[in-house]
Amino acid sequence: MCGIAxxxxxxxxPLNDNxxxxxxMQCHRGxxxxxxxxxxxxxxxHVRLAVLDLSPSGAQPMSxxxxxxxxxxxxxVYNYLELRQxxxxxxxxxxxxxxxxxxxxxxxxxxxxACLDRFIGMFSFAIWDRVxxxxxxxxxxxxxxxxxxxxxxxxxxxxxxLKALFGAGVPRRPNQAIIYEYLTxxxxxxxxxxxxxxxxxx
Numbered sequence: 001m002c003g004i005a006x007x008x009x010x011x012x013x014p015l016n017d018n019x020x021x022x023x024x025m026q027c028h029r030g031x032x033x034x035x036x037x038x039x040x041x042x043x044x045x046h047v048r049l050a051v052l053d054l055s056p057s058g059a060q061p062m063s064x065x066x067x068x069x070x071x072x073x074x075x076x077v078y079n080y081l082e083l084r085q086x087x088x089x090x091x092x093x094x095x096x097x098x099x100x101x102x103x104x105x106x107x108x109x110x111x112x113x114a115c116l117d118r119f120i121g122m123f124s125f126a127i128w129d130r131v132x133x134x135x136x137x138x139x140x141x142x143x144x145x146x147x148x149x150x151x152x153x154x155x156x157x158x159x160x161x162l163k164a165l166f167g168a169g170v171p172r173r174p175n176q177a178i179i180y181e182y183l184t185x186x187x188x189x190x191x192x193x194x195x196x197x198x199x200x201x202x
Contacts, residue, residue, distance in 0.1 A: 002060075003029035003047040004072040004147075005159040006126055007168070008135060015043040022157075022164040023047050029074075029160060037061035037070050042128055042135065046072040058099045064109055065096075068130050071105045074160055075123030075145040083107055083118060108136070124202065126158060139202040147202040148194065165199055173197045 003026030007015045016038055023034055023045040030047030037044045046060040063070040077083070080100035087093060087103065092110045095102055100121075107115035108127050113136060122144035126137045137158065139147045149158040150170045159165050166172055175197040181187050182195075192200040 002074040003027075003160045003164075004074050004124065004126065005045040005164055006043060006072065006135070006157070008042045008156045009154065010041055011154060012041045018168050019043040019045040022159055022168050025164045025167045026159065026161050033059050035059050035061055037063070037072075037128070039070075039128065039130060041133070044070060044072045044126065044128060058097050058101065060101060062097075062099075062101050062105060064105055069105055069109050070128045070130070071101060071108075071125055073101045073104060073123065073125035075121060075125075075140065076100060077104060077119045077121040077123055079118075079120045080104075113138075124160070137202060143201070148199050149202070150199045152198065162194070162196065162199060171196075171198050 003023065005019050005022035007019055009015055016036060019036060027047055033048040035046050044061045048060060061070050061072050077100040080103040084095060084103045087106050087110060092106050104125060107118065116138055122140045124139040124145040124147035126135055128135050137147065139145060146160050147158065148162055148165055149156065150165050152170045157165055157168055157170060173196065175193060175195055178193050179195055194201055
């Protein structure tokens with residue numbers, strides 16, 4: 001279990017302190033390491049629970065050798081060894097680590113968003129494209145690994161836990177319609193809605 005966090009601000013205001021505070025609120029998710037990546041309008045943060053590659057080379061955020069793509073990831077892709085071999089066979093190597101994170105990163109660089117069709121596992125991640133200035137976010141099909149996000153004061157924020165968003169200033173205003181459905185029918189729709197009006201989920 002790791003923790004991810006990030007903020008995009010089109011006005012390129014300083015964001016590192018905000019993301020570091022969000023990471024601190026999720027530190028229990030990753031006691032082994034933490035890291036921050038910043039690039040003008042975006043900051044990505046990660047707290048790590050090392051599972052596959054315990055060495056420092058598996059630290060996140062992780063970037064491709066050319067620096068175009070940078071990822072923060074939580075979870076595990078179970079078929080990463082098969083995908084790694086497939087990528088190596090088409091010349092998308094060599095790999096520098098023994099992690100599934102690098103496989104996800106290289107798969108996205110090679111196949112784009114279509115790489116999701118190849119992943120078997122539980123995961124949530126965000127990949128920053130330095131060239132196109134875009135952030136791609138994804139979550140496993142069953143939503144096992146959390147990914148919450150919000151738009152607030154001209155920024156887009158995301159994290160593994162709700163409290164990290166609230167700590168960054170996102171309002172805690174209740175989503176009354178969703179709460180009503182839950183309390184009345186015991187029903188919680190698997191959509192982008194949460195119990196908080198300002199927060200959505202992938």
